[in-house]
Amino acid sequence: MTRKHRLVHRLAWPALALLIGLGITMALVLRPPPEPPKTAETHR
Amino acid sequence: MSVGFKAVQWNRDKIVYDVILVAGVALYIGVFAVIGWRWHPPKNLPDVIDIWIRAFGTAAFLMLTVILSIGPLARLDRRFLKLLYNRRHFGVLTFLVALTHVWLMLAWFDAQGLLHTLPADFTTWGDYGKFIGFPFKALGLAALLILFLMAATSHDFWLGFLKPPVWKALHMALYAAYALVVMHVALGIMQYERTPLIPLMLIGSFAAVSALHLIAAWRERARDQASTPISDGWLAVGPPDAIPDKGACIVTAPGGERIAVFRDGREIGALTNLCAHQNGPLGEGRIIDGCVTCPWHGYQYRLSDGCAPAPFTEKLATYRVRLNNGVVEIDPRPLPPGTPASITVAHVGA
Ligand code: HEM
Numbered sequence: 232m233t234r235k236h237r238l239v240h241r242l243a244w245p246a247l248a249l250l251i252g253l254g255i256t257m258a259l260v261l262r263p264p265p266e267p268p269k270t271a272e273t274h275r
Numbered sequence: 276m277s278v279g280f281k282a283v284q285w286n287r288d289k290i291v292y293d294v295i296l297v298a299g300v301a302l303y304i305g306v307f308a309v310i311g312w313r314w315h316p317p318k319n320l321p322d323v324i325d326i327w328i329r330a331f332g333t334a335a336f337l338m339l340t341v342i343l344s345i346g347p348l349a350r351l352d353r354r355f356l357k358l359l360y361n362r363r364h365f366g367v368l369t370f371l372v373a374l375t376h377v378w379l380m381l382a383w384f385d386a387q388g389l390l391h392t393l394p395a396d397f398t399t400w401g402d403y404g405k406f407i408g409f410p411f412k413a414l415g416l417a418a419l420l421i422l423f424l425m426a427a428t429s430h431d432f433w434l435g436f437l438k439p440p441v442w443k444a445l446h447m448a449l450y451a452a453y454a455l456v457v458m459h460v461a462l463g464i465m466q467y468e469r470t471p472l473i474p475l476m477l478i479g480s481f482a483a484v485s486a487l488h489l490i491a492a493w494r495e496r497a498r499d500q501a502s503t504p505i506s507d508g509w510l511a512v513g514p515p516d517a518i519p520d521k522g523a524c525i526v527t528a529p530g531g532e533r534i535a536v537f538r539d540g541r542e543i544g545a546l547t548n549l550c551a552h553q554n555g556p557l558g559e560g561r562i563i564d565g566c567v568t569c570p571w572h573g574y575q576y577r578l579s580d581g582c583a584p585a586p587f588t589e590k591l592a593t594y595r596v597r598l599n600n601g602v603v604e605i606d607p608r609p610l611p612p613g614t615p616a617s618i619t620v621a622h623v624g625a
Pocket residue numbers: 275325328329330332333334335336339373376377380412413414415416417418419422456459460463464473
C-alpha cells in the first residue's frame with residue numbers, strides 16, 4: 232500500500248465499521264416483534 | 276519471518292488452489308441444502324428453490340468475509356499468504372455464487388407466476404425513505420454490481436491499464452459491497468425470519484473482519500513508530516547481521532514511505548517496499564534464486580538495481596546504502612527506478 236492509500240484506508244475503515252455496526256444494531260432493535268399466530272405466507 | 280517460505284509456483288499451485296476453493300464452496304452449499312431440507316422439509320417447488328437461494332446467499336456472504344480477512348491474516352501469519360496470492364479467483368467465484376443466488380431468486384418468483392411483481396420492489400420510491408422496510412433487494416443489487424466490476428477488472432490487463440494505485444483504490448469498493456450485503460440481510464431476511472442464526476452470522480462475520488483489521492493496524496503502527504532517523508538524514512538499520520540473510524528489514528522513512536532493506540549474503544540493497552505488481556509488501560518476501568521475490572504473487576527483482584530479470588521489464592525505486600561504523604544506513608530519498616545501489620560488505624557478523 233502506498234502512503235496516501237494507507238492514510239485513506241486508516242480513516243475510512245473505522246467509519247465504515249461504525250456504520251455497519253450501527254446498521255446491524257438498529258435493524259435488530261427496530262425489528263418488528265414476531266407475529267404470535269401463524270398467518271399467511273411470509274412476504275418478501 | 277518463518278522458514279519454509281516458498282515462491283509462487285505458477286500453474287500447479289493455482290490449479291490446486293482453485294480445486295480446493297471450488298470443492299469447499301460446493302461442500303458448504305451441499306451441506307447447507309441437506310440440513311435445510313431436513314430442518315424444514317420443502318412442501319413445493321418454491322420451498323425447494325428457497326433452500327438454494329439461502330445456501331448460495333450465505334455462501335457468497337461468507338466468501339466475502341473471508342476475502343476481506345485474507346489481507347490482515349496474511350500480515351499476522353505468513354501461512355495465510357497462500358490464500359492471498361490467488362485472491363482474485365476467490366473474488367470471481369464469489370461473484371458467480373452471488374449471481375446464482377440472484378438467478379435462483381428470479382426462479383422463485385417465476386415458479387409462482389410473480390415475476391411481474393418484482394420491478395415494483397425496486398421502484399416503490401417511498402420505501403427508500405424507510406429504515407425497516409428499505410428495499411433490501413436494491414442493496415443486494417448494488418453489492419452485486421460492485422462484485423461484477425471487481426470480477427470484470429480483476430485481470431492483469433486492467434491492472435496494467437489502471438495502474439496499481441487506481442486499481443487498488445477500486446478494489447477498496449469491496450468493503451462497500453460488504454456493508455451493502457450486511458444491510459441486505461439485516462433489513463431483508465432478518466426482519467421476517469426469527470432464527471438467531473442470521474444475526475449470529477452477521478455479527479460473527481463483522482466482528483471477525485473488524486478484529487483482524489484492528490490487530491493488523493495496531494501491529495503496523497508499532498512498526499512505523501520503531502524506525503530511527505539519524506545524522507544527516509540517513510536512517511540506521513543496524514549491523515549487517517541484524518538483517519536476516521535472504522530476508523529484509525523494513526524501515527519507515529520520515530514521510531511514512533516504507534523501504535525494504537534486503538541482505539543476500541554480503542550484498543545489501545534497499546528497494547521500495549511496494550511491489551510493482553499490486554503494491555504487495557516486498558519486504559515481507561525473501562530472496563529466491565538470487566532475486567527479491569514478492570510474497571503476494573512471486574514477482575521478482577534484482578537486489579542490485581531493482582530491475583525484474585529479463586524478459587520482464589518492471590523496475591523499482593532503489594535507495595542508497597552505506598556502512599557507517601559497522602551500521603547499515605539508508606538514504607531515504609528514492610533513486611530513479613532501476614538505479615544500481617546495493618553495496619557489498621566485507622564480512623557479516625563477528
Ligand atoms: C440483485 C441482487 C440481489 C437480490 C435481488 C437478492 C435477493 C434476496 C432475497 C429475496 C433474499 C431472501 C431469500 C429468502 O427469503 O429465503 C435474499 C437473502 C440473502 N441474500 Fe440476496 N439478493 C441479491 C444479492 C445478494 C448478494 C450480492 C449477496 C452476497 C454477496 C446476497 C446475500 C444474501 C444472503 C446472505 C441472504 C440471506 C440468506 C438466508 O440466510 O436466508 N444477496 N437475497
